[in-house]
Amino acid sequence: MAKKTSKPYSNRTNSYKRNNTKKSTSTTKKSTTKTTTKKTAPKKEDLKSKKLKELAELEKKLEATTRIRVDKERIEDTGSLDTSFLEGRSRSKKNKNILKEEIVSDDFEVVEEDDIIDIPFSDINLEETKEVKKVEKKTSKKKPKKQEMPDFLLDDFKPTTSKLKQDNKEIVKTEKKESKHLIRNGIISILGLCLIALCIMGMMSLYHVLTTKPEVKYKTKKVVEVKVDDNYVFLGDSITDFYDLEKFYPDMPVVNSGINANRTTHILDDMYNRVYKYNPSKVFILIGVNDIIDDKDATEITTNIREIVDGIQDNRKYAEIYVESIYPVNNTDDEKVDLEMVNVLRNNEKIKNINKEIKKMCKEKKITYIDLYSKLVDDNDQLNIDYTTEGLHLNNEGYKVVTDELMKYIKK
Numbered sequence: 001m002a003k004k005t006s007k008p009y010s011n012r013t014n015s016y017k018r019n020n021t022k023k024s025t026s027t028t029k030k031s032t033t034k035t036t037t038k039k040t041a042p043k044k045e046d047l048k049s050k051k052l053k054e055l056a057e058l059e060k061k062l063e064a065t066t067r068i069r070v071d072k073e074r075i076e077d078t079g080s081l082d083t084s085f086l087e088g089r090s091r092s093k094k095n096k097n098i099l100k101e102e103i104v105s106d107d108f109e110v111v112e113e114d115d116i117i118d119i120p121f122s123d124i125n126l127e128e129t130k131e132v133k134k135v136e137k138k139t140s141k142k143k144p145k146k147q148e149m150p151d152f153l154l155d156d157f158k159p160t161t162s163k164l165k166q167d168n169k170e171i172v173k174t175e176k177k178e179s180k181h182l183i184r185n186g187i188i189s190i191l192g193l194c195l196i197a198l199c200i201m202g203m204m205s206l207y208h209v210l211t212t213k214p215e216v217k218y219k220t221k222k223v224v225e226v227k228v229d230d231n232y233v234f235l236g237d238s239i240t241d242f243y244d245l246e247k248f249y250p251d252m253p254v255v256n257s258g259i260n261a262n263r264t265t266h267i268l269d270d271m272y273n274r275v276y277k278y279n280p281s282k283v284f285i286l287i288g289v290n291d292i293i294d295d296k297d298a299t300e301i302t303t304n305i306r307e308i309v310d311g312i313q314d315n316r317k318y319a320e321i322y323v324e325s326i327y328p329v330n331n332t333d334d335e336k337v338d339l340e341m342v343n344v345l346r347n348n349e350k351i352k353n354i355n356k357e358i359k360k361m362c363k364e365k366k367i368t369y370i371d372l373y374s375k376l377v378d379d380n381d382q383l384n385i386d387y388t389t390e391g392l393h394l395n396n397e398g399y400k401v402v403t404d405e406l407m408k409y410i411k412k
Contacts, residue, residue, distance in 0.1 A: 228281045228318050231255060232410060235274060235308075236286035237262040239327065242393055248403040252410070255280070263291050264304035271311045283312060284370075284406060286324040288354060289392075292346050302357040309365055322409055323362050325355040325373045330383040330391035337391035346392075348381055368409065375401055 233255045234240050240258025257274050259266070264287050267274055275283060285308065288301045309321055328351060331342045355373055362369035376398060378384040383391065387398030394402070 228279065229253070230281050231278055232282045232284070233257050233275060233278050233280040234284045234286075235267065237290055239289070239393060240286050243399055243402075248399060249407075249410070258286075261290060262287065263294065264288060264301060264308070267308055268304060268311075271308070271315075275312055276315050280316060280319045282320045282322065282410065284322050284324060284409075285309075286326070288358075289326050289329075289346065289351070292350055292354075293343055295345065298350070298354040298357045301354055302361050305358060306361050306365070309361075309367060313365075321365075321367045322370055322406075323358060323367060324370045325358065326351045327394070328373055328377045328381070328383040330385060330388055332380075332382055332385075332391075334385055334391075336385055336388070339391070342391040348377075370405065370409065372402055372405060375405055 231253045232249070234243065234245060234257060236258040238258065238260040240256065241260050243256065243258065245254040245256050255278050257278070267287060285305070287305065287308075291301045291304075305323065309323070312319055312321055328348050329342050329346050330337050331339060331344075331347065351373070355371075359369045359371075376383055376387055376394075384398075387394055387401060389395050
């Protein structure tokens with residue numbers, strides 16, 4: 001709103017005074033004379049008509065006077081217009097009952113001119129108006145209108161639905177945050193109490209362990225020693241059968257279970273009578289040289305020997321098993337050698353291959369392999385002629401070499 005200044009309004013009033021001072025003085029004199037000469041009081045109707053005429057003249061004069069320019073925004077604020085320029089004007093004691101007109105009323109008309117509104121305003125000195133008796137009017141008391149707030153201000157105060165929703169959402173969020181915070185604090189406090197309880201229990205258990213003496217429990221193992229009577233069984237073919245055990249092992253529990261011309265299959269077919277019934281503590285096995293005549297290869301011979309070992313371990317588990325290598329043969333032209341007995345199919349190359357397979361098998365079965373081939377062979381890789389009778393079987397010198405080697409295992 002534009003501020004009102006008192007200067008332009010005061011200038012206008014002064015100019016108007018200078019022009020109309022003479023006229024007003026004359027009129028006041030006439031009016032005073034008239035009022036004094038009349039002795040009778042005027043009627044009410046005459047007073048009303050005079051008042052109306054005077055009001056009409058005042059309106060004409062007001063139209064001719066200058067206008068106070070007020071901005072649009074001050075239309076609704078006319079009650080607070082600055083009328084300070086009217087204050088301080090002297091009023092005579094004689095004109096106490098002068099008609100008082102409200103210069104700016106609530107029912108004034110508004111004229112718009114390019115965003116500026118002119119409101120009529122009286123610029124006449126109230127002391128120079130004619131004396132008119134007051135007319136009592138019965139005015140109905142109007143209820144004061146509620147001042148409505150302008151639209152441009154209402155827009156700022158009307159809360160939109162979107163704002164309300166945002167506010168509600170923010171309230172809900174804050175409530176959720178507070179609830180989450182409370183839940184979190186509750187969980188943390190519970191966990192803290194649990195940790196404290198665990199620490200107390202740990203300290204109590206540690207104190208109990210340190211103060212109490214542990215009970216020592218002794219476990220006794222019952223070691224059952226199976227005492228098997230010494231009984232040494234020699235299992236094999238003719239080379240074992242011709243072995244004079246009583247001569248070479250005097251005063252020893254030896255059993256000769258060798259049969260002439262036996263193969264590995266013969267022993268497998270009669271394991272009870274050949275081994276089990278003697279309940280041996282040690283078993284010495286020498287077999288396979290006759291299987292060569294039947295044109296059996298090293299793997300087949302070794303497989304049969306493995307089955308013999310398996311049978312002894314299953315049925316006589318306390319027996320110690322020793323497998324001897326097949327002895328070498330001599331198939332030279334020496335006059336001592338009987339080539340028919342030795343047989344063409346038997347040769348030391350085959351025997352060495354069979355001995356390799358037997359050694360592997362003993363290693364797998366964790367039993368003892370005794371190498372007598374190297375003890376009986378000469379420098380020409382033949383059976384030493386001093387240890388044989390005809391190139392296949394051994395003589396006493398040969399059995400003596402074997403006995404010296406086997407006694408190492410008997411005495412263990």
